[in-house]
Amino acid sequence: MNERDLQFERVEVSVTGLDCADCARHVKDAIEAIPGVLEVEILFSAQKAAVILDPAKAGLEDIRRAVKDAGYSIRKPEEGIAAKATFGGKFTRQILTLFGMVFGVVLFAAMVGEWLGLFEVATKLVPWPAWLAVILAGGWPVFWNVVRATAKGRITSHTLMTIGMLAAVAVGEWAAAILVVFFMRIGDYVETFTAERARRALKDLTAMAPQTARVERDGAEVEVSVTEVMVGETVIVRPGEKIPVDGEVVAGQATVDQATITGESMPVEAGTGAKVFAATIARFGSIRIRTLKVGADTTFGKVIKLVEQAEASQGEVQRLADKFSGYYLPVVAVIAILTFLIGRNPLATAAVLVVVCSCSFALATPLAMIASIGAGAKRGLLIKGGKYLEALNRADILLLDKTGTLTLGQPKITDIVVYGSFSETEVIALAASVERYSEHPLAEAVRSRAKEDNIPLLDPEEFKAIPGQGVRAVVNGRVIAVGSRRMLSDTNFVQSADQLEAQGKSILYVVCDGKVAGVLAAADTLRPEVPSALAEIRNLGIQTIELLTGDNERVAAPLAKKLDLQYRADLLPEDKIAIVRDYQSKGNVVVMVGDGVNDAPALAQADVGIAMGAAGSDIAIEAAHVALMREDWALVPEIFQIARRTMGVVKLNLVFTALYNVAGMSLAALGLLPLTLAAALQSLPDIGILANSSRLLRRKI
Template structure:
């Protein structure tokens, strides 16, 4: 509301000025202003500006205010005190707008800082004590209760909890954390309690580094800002030379000063930093971290956008739709086995399987010797027997044969856009679990907006089966590459860059 109020005031001032000029009221008003009053207004209002110009010149720097100061001095020299006062007024108005924008950006940083808790529960000498978060030492044990924000970066030693990592990763779905998992400061322990070992505190945490990035972004200059500075440095000598030439040719000081005054807008020198600052600050309030103005400008050149599927194009909350148990297995037994294997996994599909089993009140066993195969599945020992959940590719790599009926059923389910998890025990396939994730309601409009902005290629990059990726990509009208492991995704981006594309992911 304050921003719109400011725009309204500026628009009103501009409208009154234009109307007054057309009706001759401005000239009449200027004639009635006593010179001493106008001069006093120039000195009182322009003092901070003049001081900054002098300081900049001492450092051999030229700012946009230098030319305007020259114009003010020229106007005073020929007795146009009211004109000098008008220039000061608009300079201060521009400074006010920039100051207002800067303050809003700083407020965005202050709002981000509020996400980090001020205190931490620490175990010291067998007692639980509450300390300021910045006084926690590396290696100390921190306790986090349900509903609290985690005060440090660390590793979970004991406990199990559902943690909302949206302030750090942007994930909309809480992530299950247990012994061995990494947690971040400013994330929220929504369900469960944790006992963790501190690794980083304060500005050294991941959250602290995000804050630093925002601060550096606001302090850094975009290429257009650097151009504006260079433009001003070359522009002023040219204007002064033209003004001197005007005086030498015509012999009129008024014409020379008028030349300087006409050139006093320097809008590009003032507008660009304000624009970048406002964009960085507003983005920070929306949870978007921009490292600097040059990245804002780079966005305008992007012609290819690469996207993950789970949690990006979809809600990231897969739900079990089908459970296919082979002969000798029950659906409930298969689901309980799959959920037991997946209990320690942080993948969204694992959360869906565990949630389905808990929803049916099935008894889950504690997995031993848990092992993750990134992008392919997980393995564990359940009741002393080796068990496995994962893709057909993982089964083949580990030498586990998949019966043809299971392959055919998995393909049919995948063609319907469902993710298929094969389940094996003691080296034999026992069945499969299929899950479906819902495409985010805003995705189609976002893709349309990207195309309207000139993005020529949109690429879905996923580790899921080709049939699943094809179903999602066909619905959204984008290209896709499937069965891509996490470490392979960077290679896809590098390949696109070698093809001459400007890629955002």
């Protein structure tokens, strides 16, 4: 824990009404103005503000007041990690259909009314106080927010539309003013609907979390809220129920559907000793689980949290769009002034102010990003932010780890060569005892061989891991070293197993009290989907694909030749980081795929680090920018495809928005776009962006 962690704390609050870029910007500005607040992130998809503050100078009540003064409010925190999904399925289609019918009828009536001159007749027949009362009744919430924003020196899209409405009132166009107010409110509902639609993937995901758990307490089964379950307690899960915690099965057997975590449709068998995750489902069988993690600390909880925070990692396109939208409204105001000065037409000026859709520029990128990130999470693809989708779209270098990444990471001991008076059993016993608590795949191979041969293990003492070389420990009073040839050179011993290495096998040298006791050869298995996945990646235009491995050249060369890869062998962790930096210094965009544990530093250094099989691994989830929750190489080209589809949608959103605003303002300034039609068309970009971005939700990725 660093000094900053000790001095400051992070507070998250749920804010109502975060449905547009202006809303998010205003809330952020209001909170940042509080003395003691260091940093503010607006999590649009989660409707939250994440605040880092000095608790001695600011607190939740200060944030609440600031948000209220900005015209918004803070909701009570939701229990657990779940939230109900809204605006989904048939209800969404019904709302959209109803909105389209009402909008169409009103727009048709407005156009016909203006064409037949009915508005002029209505203006003469209805007294102006009645018109004013209708305008105030319909637009008061908007007008009040405009007044408060103006008092704080802020210009919003509602400010311009209100000025346009006042211009219509000033020239006696009361009916047109009322229609402007009507379409202004319709526009608000469209923005809310658009935002909710974009959040659907996240809400669908959070809705998968269980709300209750059946816990064994004092010899009885008690049903409690998931927030009340404690680490170490025994949870009972029956057939068809959701598993409420991360834990270890201590009794029973069940077929578990892990699709919510890994995206894998095929269930897995979970018996005694198996690890299970919250929000997965026990389809068949009943199990008892010892709780290891609860609530937000579970793998599912971390997925939800990271998806919520993903949009804080904005890409360059989104930052530019946000910056542009901040300058856009003043530019529109200038264009409106010029329109009035040149044409002396107040209605044309009002139409310029009303037709613009400033939010669409700021929403064009995040709506697409949120859709892809949320939909990806449901497939077991955890993408930590839009900037990584942008980088994946521009990537031209792909670096690969070998063990546990290209291979299954489950090597088997195939050969044992002994020296001196040592026997095969003794060499395995010494090596397995040293590797008893190691997490390296080769260590598991040694332990598995000892288990197969019924060789008992001893507890190692003074255990020490030497990065890139191996491990050393004291076993039964003897100093035992197990590792690569590099470790032997450090102890002035050089032994070779050329024939075994030429076969592409990994070699472990076992040294006892400075003397070579034996050599263990292990072979790993290439993941069957790797060749086709690499071919697909090359078809996407990434031609430079390089294997980086700590294994020696004799092991690396056969695999690299089989997959047609460039390769570098005998690498230490710092060597991999140096290679990544070297490519980056030349202007390349580097993506690295690793297992997320041994490769954590290199994954963090790459422009995009992709961790394989991250489910249940806190290190992998934290280290990588993209975490694949299951070990399936078919997901790697999918990640690149998702990035390209997403950026294609973003570009189309921006082009559509730009063309709309240029065409709308031009027609309005020339007097060719009636004020009522300008107000009606103001919501068109939001609808267009929603429809375009929703393709990322509908499409199975």
